[in-house]
Amino acid sequence: MARRLLLVLVVALATAAGAQARVGTDPLVPQEWWLSHVGADRADAPGPGVPIAIVDSGTDPTHEEFATRPSTTFLNDQTTFGRDEWHGTFVASIAAAPDNGALIDGVYPQAALQVFDASTTAVTGITDFTVVAAITAISQHCPAVINLSFGGTDPDANLQDALLGAMRSGCLIVAAAGNNGDEGSPVSYPASWPHVLAVGATDQNDASASFSTVGRWVDLAAPGKDMIGAVPHWRNANGYSVESGTSFAAPIVAAAAAWVWTVRPTLTASQLSALLRVSARDVGSPGFDNATGWGIVDIPAALAAPTPPNDPSEPNDDIAQVKPGVLFADGQAPVTRAAKPSIRLAATLEASDDPRDVYRIWVPARRYVHVSAASGGTAAARIWGPKAVGVHEGLAAQRRDLRGQRMYGGAHGSAAYVEVLLTGRSQSARYTLSITAAKK
16 A cells, blocks of 8 residues: 655744745745745746756646746646645646736746646555656656655655666656654655755755754755745635745756756756866854755856766665666666776765765686775775675675675676775765786
8 A cells, every 4th residue: 555655844923024036026035035036036047948847746737837837747647636745736836937917936947847746646645656657758858857745754765766776777866855854864865865955944044944844865955945846726716825845945956957067058967966066055063064065066066067977877775776687678788898808987976975886797707806995094994795685684694695806707707786885085076996817
């Protein structure tokens, strides 16, 4: 039976206060204080490009912000009459409400917008099953930035696999960190999974909102308190309300990501993720902190920052992701083969988002393969044998499968796996992996 995922939202009764004006015709743009905090008022948004894909409760197609909005695709039928089914309309408007003379502008008004209603009924709400269907559909047409403004404390393996498939296809996943900061900040999924950009919420003073869930897996922050957004008219007669939650910080980052990706289309999803983190405006404790991650997303800084090194072969966090016939039919191509048994390659690790890399290799017959990771001591490499099913095997299986830094190919040669992991001396590493075949 599908489990219900809790919507990540907190209703605020406050009224949004003034902010810098943004060029636009919609009357409430001067009150959208968050636009200046992420630099959306200091750069010209491009036309439609890489789409923002909102997976949420339905987005109201009759609302004045969406009824005639260009570049808008409703990927399935939208329902917006359940108790929590105003949520998707609000999220979509924060990301991409058009500059059409209604009341508000989204962060990226001209964006190509896709919406998928993952709330099957007003009673069941958003379920793992419907989200998996949404992710699977969207991932057929990557690149896209997929926004997930919901979460739960119980991980679902099918949902994680669907997200890994979307990442492998070239999509970027953005998720709300959660609204349990006042309740001990339990780990929230999907936000805490590797390669998902987890977004916490800040207020008008750039401080972490008290409700925002904190954790070492939070990547970025964005405004999420006292936000003006669109809602179905049954919720509020004028079609708008003021709400707070990390649900509304996430679409700001999703919109920023789509904007930057449209302007810089040669970036890979992993490069874009790294770019948004390295260019973020640092707030709170210097450097990374568990409340705001690397800082508040900064659109002009991300547009101008140097391109980060590419991180190849992602996702490749475990053997199941690279071995054919497990998660992916073709797995990952081996980085060495009989004709080329030695190689050097460069990649990166990051403690919360990319804690390890696993590569398929071929160990030639009657040869030893040696592995090492040059990283200044921040990363190490080791080999797992052909029968290994995962890097978290039990002790008995490890005794059989874990080979250390060299492995013999035997009389016929053998497949194997190289794991590169952090040593604990740093939260991140840039390494060069050397795989060398030799007689000894």
